[in-house]
Amino acid sequence: MADLLQIKNLSKHYSETVAVDNISFNVPEGCCFGLLGPNGAGKTTTIEMMEGILKPTSGEILFEGKPLDKNYYQGVGIQFQHTAIQDFLTVKETLKLFANFYHKSLPIDELIELCALEEIISRDTRKLSGGQRQRLLLALAMLNDPKIIFLDEPTTGLDPQSRRNFWQLINNIKSQKKTILLTTHYMDEAESLCDEIVIVDQGHIIHQGTPTQMLKEHFDGVIISLPGEIKGALTNNQIDFETKNHRVEILSENIDSSIKFLLEHDISLDGLQVRSPNLEDLFIKLTGHQLRG
C-alpha cells in the first residue's frame, strides 16, 4: 500500500510545553490508522496538524507526496473532538450547507443512509443526542467523498450502545477502502477498528505497528486474573504479576502450570478469569501507567 500521508519530524511547542516532539510515521492508503495515547499525550495536537488546522513548529506533512495546499480540504474529511454546528438548522439543511463548500459531494440520500440519519433528518441540530450528533458530524466528514477521514475521539462520551453503532458505521466506511485516521483512548475501539497503530505519550511515539504484531512482540501467553489482593506466597515466588483495579493479574505462558502453582499455594480460584493481553496491558507494560491517564 502506498503512503497517503507522511509525517516527518513533526513538533509543536507552546509557550511552556512541548505538545508533540519530533514524531515521524506514515499512514498507508486504505488503512484504518490509530493514534493512541492517554489524555494530554499529544494526539489531538498531532491530528490537528495533520488536518492543517494547527501550524507545526517544525517538521513536514505530505499528502500524496506533496505539502498541504489550499486544495487539501477538497480531499479530506474531518470530525473534531469538540465542535458545534450552526444553530437553528435542521440535519438536512446542515448537510446541504456543507455540500455547497465542495466541488463534488456525495448524494445527500446516500449519506443519510450511510450514517443512519433517516429518523433525524428534519430535526433541529440543537435537539440531537450525543450519538445522533456524532453521526451527523461523521456525515459532514464524509460529504466530499474524501480520500482520508480524520476522526478525533469520535466515541468519547457516548453510551456503550451508541459506541457500538458508531463502530459499525466506521466499519462500513472501511469496507469502502477509505483511509481513516482515528485517535482514541479506548483500547477496545482501537483493537476492533485499527489495522495499524501508533502509541504516543508525552508527545513521543512509544510504539508503532499492527495491534497483533505488537501484542505478539510483548506478550507470550494469557493473563490470569484473580479478585482481591494476594499477599505472602506470590510476592515471595518468581511469578510475573501485578495488582490492578483490586485484582491480581498474572501473565502466564502456561495456564495449567500457573493454576497448579496457585493451588499448591492454597490460593482460592474463586472469581478466576483468563483473558488475552490487550493494548491497555501493553501500554502499562511500556509506560508504567494506565492509558486513560
Place this chain on the structure above:
Amino acid sequence: MKKFLAILSARNKEFFRDRAALSWNFMFPVLLLFAFGFMFSDESNSLYKVGLIKTSSESTQLQAQVSENKKAFESLKFIDFVAYQDVDKAIQKVDQHKIDLLVDFAQQQYWVNETSSKGYIVEQLLIGQHPNMQRSQTDGRAIRYVDWVMPGILGMNMMFSCLFGVGYVIVRYRKNGVLKRFQATPLTAFEFLSAQIVSRLLIVIAVTSILFIGCNFLLDFYVLGSVLDLLIVAILGASSMIALSLLIASKSSSEEFTGGLLNFASWPMMLLSGVWFSLEGAHPIVQKFSQIFPLTHILNASRDIMTDGASLYDVQYNLLVLAAMTLIFLALGSWMFNWGSERT
C-alpha cells in the same frame, strides 16, 4: 459564490428562526420611540423665540431708524431674540416652529407660521408696535422631539444590532468550534466574513426600514429630504458598524471579554453621538471627540436630510468618513481574523 450564498442563507435562517432575538430586534426601538415620543410630546416652553435678521449695509440714517424699532421690540419681556444672517435658513426655522416669528426691521418685513399658536401671539405684539410691517406667512409643521429623536433611536438600534449581532455571534462561533468546523472545509475567511457582513446588512436595513415605515405610519415623521438618501446613509452607517464589530471580534474567543469591548464601543456612542440630545451646545472638545464615532456621522447626516432637506452632496463629509471607517475597520478586521484553533 456558491459557498458565500450558502453561508449567507444559513445565517439568515439562524436569525429569523431565533424568535426571541427577532422580536426583541423589532420591539426594543418601537418601545423606546413611543416612550420618548409621548414623554416629550407635551413639552411647553413659556418663552417666545423671535429671530431678527441682522442689518449690514444700509445707510446710517436708516440704520438708526432700524435700530430704534428693534430696541423698542426687544424691550418686550419673556421673549428670546436670536440673530440670523441667512434669511432662508431663518425662514426654515419659522417653518419648523423652532422660532415663533422672524423679523427683518431693515426690510420692514416679518414671517410667521400660520399653524403656530405662539407665532400668532408674538405677531400681535409686533403689529401692536409696528402696524405697517409687511407680513409673510409659512405653514411648515413643527418638528417634534419624536421627529428629532427617531433617527437617534433607529441609529442606536442599528448600532446594537450590528455590533452584537456580528461580533458576539462570531466570538460564540469561535468559542464553541463552529468556526473551526468551517475552517476544515474549502470555505475561506473572506467568504465567511463577507457572508456575515451581507447577511447582517440585509437584516439591519430590512428591520430599520420596516420600523421607519411602521412608525412613520403612526407618528408621521418630519422628513424634508429624500427617503432614498436616508436609505443610503443607513446602508453606509450599518456597514461601518458591522466592520467595527468584525474588528472587535477578530481574535478573541471569550464572550465576556468581547462583550466588554462591544459595550466599551457602544456606550460612548449612545451617550456622545447625539442619540438623545443635540451636541450643538456641548463643549467643543466633546463635539470634536464625538466625530470619532460612526454613529455621530450617521445621525448628523440623517437629521440634516430629514429636518433640513439636505442632499447627499450636502452630507458628503459624513458619508466619506463612514466609508473610510468601513474600509479601515474591514481591512484591519480581516487581517487580524483567526478561526480560533491556534492555542498559545
